[in-house]
Amino acid sequence: MPDEELVRRVAETTGLSPAEAARVVEDVIAWHGETVEEYVRRRHAHHQTYGRRNEETFALIARELKRRPFAAPELTTRQLRRIVYG
Known part of the structure; x- marks a missing residue:
């Protein structure tokens, strides 16, 4: 829920x-829960379906990534501590 x-x-x-x-x-x-890797693969497959060339597809995906939020990676307690305390 x-x-x-x-x-x-x-x-x-x-x-x-x-x-x-x-x-x-x-x-x-x-x-918005997709990882970056999942998003890139999904968008690449979508553009290939419509016959776009990789050069154009990768440029489009790179622009899209700048505007899209992604799920945060899972962090260990140690990683969280390092974020807080350095």
């Missing part, structure tokens, strides 16, 4: 039912 406060906010601001809002939130979270 996604964050209840977020679901409530989406439902209130859109007129969706709580169940519909939850599905929307889950879908958006899943969409």
Whole structure:
């Protein structure tokens, strides 16, 4: 279940039912939950389907990556400590 406060906010601001809002939130979270590698492979396959050449495809993907948030990698406790304490 996604964050209840977020679901409530989406439902209130859109007129969706709580169940519909939850599905929307889950879908958006899943969409942005892709890793960089998954995104690049998916977009490359998409562009190949439409006959784009790799040179053009990679340039497009590089531009897209600059605007897209990605799921954070899993970090160990040690890595988290290093972020905080250096």
